[in-house]
Amino acid sequence: MSTWRFLAIAVxxxxxxxxxxAWLDLDYFFFAGYVILQYVVLAIAWNILGGYVGYxxxxxxxxxxxxxxxxxxxxxALKLPLPATIPAAGVVAGVVGLGMGYLTLRFxxxxxxxxxxxxxxxAETFITNWDYVGGSAxxxxxxxxxxxxxxxxxxxxxxxxxxxxxLAVTVARGVERSWLGYGLTAIRDDEEAAEAxxxxxxxxxxxxxxxxxALMGMAGAPLPYYVSFLEPASAFNLSYAVTTIAMPMIGGxxxxxxxxxxxxxxxxxxxxxxxxxxxEINLLVVGVLLVGFVMFAPNGVVGWFRRG
Amino acid sequence: xxxxYPVLVxxxxxxxxxxxxxxxxxxxxxxxxxxLDIVNIAHPTFxxxxxxxxxxxNRSFGIDPILAGLLLTPVFYGAGTTLFRVYYHFFExxxxxxxxxxxxxFGLMFIAEVVLIMLFGVDFRYVRAPYVTTTLNFGSIxxxxxxxxxxxxxLVMLAAxxxxxxKSFVGHAxxxxxxxPFALKLVAVSPVRIKRIxxxxxxxxxxxxxxxxxxxxxLQPAIGRDFIGRVFAICxxxxxxxxxxxxxxxxxxxxxxxxxTIFIGASWSPAVAFxxxxxxxxxxxxxxxGRG
Numbered sequence: 001m002s003t004w005r006f007l008a009i010a011v012x013x014x015x016x017x018x019x020x021x022a023w024l025d026l027d028y029f030f031f032a033g034y035v036i037l038q039y040v041v042l043a044i045a046w047n048i049l050g051g052y053v054g055y056x057x058x059x060x061x062x063x064x065x066x067x068x069x070x071x072x073x074x075x076x077a078l079k080l081p082l083p084a085t086i087p088a089a090g091v092v093a094g095v096v097g098l099g100m101g102y103l104t105l106r107f108x109x110x111x112x113x114x115x116x117x118x119x120x121x122x123a124e125t126f127i128t129n130w131d132y133v134g135g136s137a138x139x140x141x142x143x144x145x146x147x148x149x150x151x152x153x154x155x156x157x158x159x160x161x162x163x164x165x166x167l168a169v170t171v172a173r174g175v176e177r178s179w180l181g182y183g184l185t186a187i188r189d190d191e192e193a194a195e196a197x198x199x200x201x202x203x204x205x206x207x208x209x210x211x212x213x214a215l216m217g218m219a220g221a222p223l224p225y226y227v228s229f230l231e232p233a234s235a236f237n238l239s240y241a242v243t244t245i246a247m248p249m250i251g252g253x254x255x256x257x258x259x260x261x262x263x264x265x266x267x268x269x270x271x272x273x274x275x276x277x278x279x280e281i282n283l284l285v286v287g288v289l290l291v292g293f294v295m296f297a298p299n300g301v302v303g304w305f306r307r308g
Numbered sequence: 309x310x311x312x313y314p315v316l317v318x319x320x321x322x323x324x325x326x327x328x329x330x331x332x333x334x335x336x337x338x339x340x341x342x343x344l345d346i347v348n349i350a351h352p353t354f355x356x357x358x359x360x361x362x363x364x365x366n367r368s369f370g371i372d373p374i375l376a377g378l379l380l381t382p383v384f385y386g387a388g389t390t391l392f393r394v395y396y397h398f399f400e401x402x403x404x405x406x407x408x409x410x411x412x413x414f415g416l417m418f419i420a421e422v423v424l425i426m427l428f429g430v431d432f433r434y435v436r437a438p439y440v441t442t443t444l445n446f447g448s449i450x451x452x453x454x455x456x457x458x459x460x461x462x463l464v465m466l467a468a469x470x471x472x473x474x475k476s477f478v479g480h481a482x483x484x485x486x487x488x489p490f491a492l493k494l495v496a497v498s499p500v501r502i503k504r505i506x507x508x509x510x511x512x513x514x515x516x517x518x519x520x521x522x523x524x525x526x527l528q529p530a531i532g533r534d535f536i537g538r539v540f541a542i543c544x545x546x547x548x549x550x551x552x553x554x555x556x557x558x559x560x561x562x563x564x565x566x567x568x569t570i571f572i573g574a575s576w577s578p579a580v581a582f583x584x585x586x587x588x589x590x591x592x593x594x595x596x597x598g599r600g
Contacts, residue, residue: 118537122582242418291415295398
């Protein structure tokens, strides 16, 4: 199936999902659906580098939060609307990903992983010290009750995230099935052999890091409006990283389907559990699921249905 | 801000003392990373677990924090060897995915943090010991014992470890397992057993480092994360697996951090370790004392 046909189907599914939710017209549904879709984008984005290439980005929260703070900065400076700040957030996070990748990707993947984790702390320090975007005190981003086109504002945010999720799934699948994807998989299987047979490994890794970071930044861009009040400690929360990494591990890391399934499963369970359990137990469940799947089911849920 | 002579001297002393403590915190990670190829990013969090256990022992039984840390080392050694069994069974034996091992430790770190928050809350905690609040003054130069005692303890710990690695048979075997596990088999030593012992020792060092953490500064469950960048910057800068390298790298980082604090501002000090890490990777990836 070509990417265009897949895009048509994905758009069809998204339109159907939006039609059903608009017909239900429950604000809670939009609130919960937004978070689930946000994790679909994050998990798919993470998997482009983590799953296809096997380089682990532990600083998901940083890329996500940089996207959110790009929105805050552009709103404060230029009053730009969200549809304009989302691509900008993608550019910022993508460029940061490229920079980090350029400095660390020439070494074993382990150094990249450590650098991303350390980077999360540095980025948080930077934002905490930057008073223009609220600094440690945080920033309020108020929005109108109604969306700019129709419906409530949360319905508008839900729609934007649905568009992003459709885009992310299509891009990930497109990459996976193109020569880029084959190159990335070759790096994962044996980097030296790939390099020796003419795969431009560093350039491919940089591409994957940039794309992955950009999508994560875009997923974070609407966050300030979703939470209304954004402060560094919550935007850079480690739980975003752990949850995002747990999703492809649960679903399976080899294809775009794994993170999609993992994100839909885990984020839905979390949304249901958030009503019944304390947030600590909720996070504990995510951590235990991550460790459990990594240990006992290395190929995730998808691996249970596929052989080989 | 004008930087006076005493301010500078005090920053150098603080940097030196903190650096010694960083070495104690990093030594377990550098043994695991450099000699065993296990990237235990949860190592600083293990130290935080040690610190909370020390806190409980100190508060309930009035045990001196550093003595409590010492008493905990056998427990942490046992936990470390058990953890290695799990790690070996699920990751190393399969031999395919070092990345999965990383995700494993990342998950453990997060679980430990959440459990600590559930048990102790997010408030800052302190220990009671005579030296925690005492500062010796020599004219305008201050020597806070809460830094000096862990510094001395760290040096003793590093010296003992170095002696163990250089003089004992098991120590030689640990160094050898990093170089040639097959050769170890030829002299009838199981590389897996040696790695288990080494990982146990690495974890045991976290107990003592945890005692130092809580003597030096107030404790909070997420504090381990602030140390990850520092610990791995030191591991890499020191040349993985070298103890003298670790000490020199740790003291350099302590000095740079504290000088950055007076010249640039305290809020930027977390960025220093990251800078050192990136600079090392860019110019000398094998570190100061790396084998290349």
